[in-house]
Amino acid sequence: MNASLQHLISLASKVRMTDQQQEEQRRSFAYGTTHIENETVTRDMVDRAADKLKSGQNVEPAQRSR
Numbered sequence: 001m002n003a004s005l006q007h008l009i010s011l012a013s014k015v016r017m018t019d020q021q022q023e024e025q026r027r028s029f030a031y032g033t034t035h036i037e038n039e040t041v042t043r044d045m046v047d048r049a050a051d052k053l054k055s056g057q058n059v060e061p062a063q064r065s066r
Helices: 003-012 019-037 043-054
Strands: none
């Protein structure tokens, strides 16, 4: 690995995300991984499900498109 890349990795490993950034990253990951399997899943659906989970409500899984 070259020195420039190693330096960037070292800097990145010290970054601490805020709670809001972590939540945004979590939702983005959830959308990306579910949308691959089910194209009907939208970012809005992920946001609504995440909000329900935060408030302790049950979340029904999205129906898989065929």
